[in-house]
Amino acid sequence: MHAHDHHEHSGEALSRVAEATLVRSGEQWTAMRARIFSVLAGFEKPASAYDIADAVSQAEGRRVAPNSVYRILDLFVNANLARRVESANAYVANAHPDCLHDCIFLVCDSCGQTTHIDDDSITRTVRSAASGAGFSPTRPVIEVRGKCADCR
Structure with a gap:
């Protein structure tokens, strides 16, 4: 990653x-x-x-x-x-407001805990795909729903 x-x-x-x-x-x-x-x-x-x-x-x-x-x-x-x-x-x-980037959230469906991760390669791909479709992305929203390690 x-x-x-x-x-x-x-x-x-x-x-x-x-x-x-x-x-x-x-x-x-x-x-x-x-x-x-x-x-x-x-x-x-x-x-x-x-x-x-x-x-x-x-x-x-x-x-x-x-x-x-x-x-x-x-x-x-x-x-x-x-x-x-x-x-x-x-x-x-945002624990790092002095830093601009896109975020990915991992949201636990059981307890509601939300973990923020950064992966510029993923968000760059999302932005590129949007641009390739003629869309001008301003803020990708990426959320992954599932279960956290504690609730699995």
Whole structure:
């Protein structure tokens, strides 16, 4: 497998890189965006906007609407701070937001655990096939459904 090289961040380092990446894209790192990113990064599995809104509402002591969370998540996806797991309508924090590439998700049908892998040769082939069909790909979405090692 031809892996994509990058450095994965976690904890406070991930928040700092996410903030720098968002600011570099011309956006502001507000307190609410920081809170939503922190909550998203704290989930072990992909989280829906409703999951995130509930967690942020509890932390803030006031109701945060899922629509507001969706808008911020869309911003995060566009800025490469988060990835959307399409089949689950859920999101994961991108552990390397300073690195642009296509992702492949392995989604466990039993426990919901989602593993992110990089394989540039696969995504390059998908992009090439799309281009060969006269299509201009912007973001390939590759998800493999099955069972994780723990659930097999």
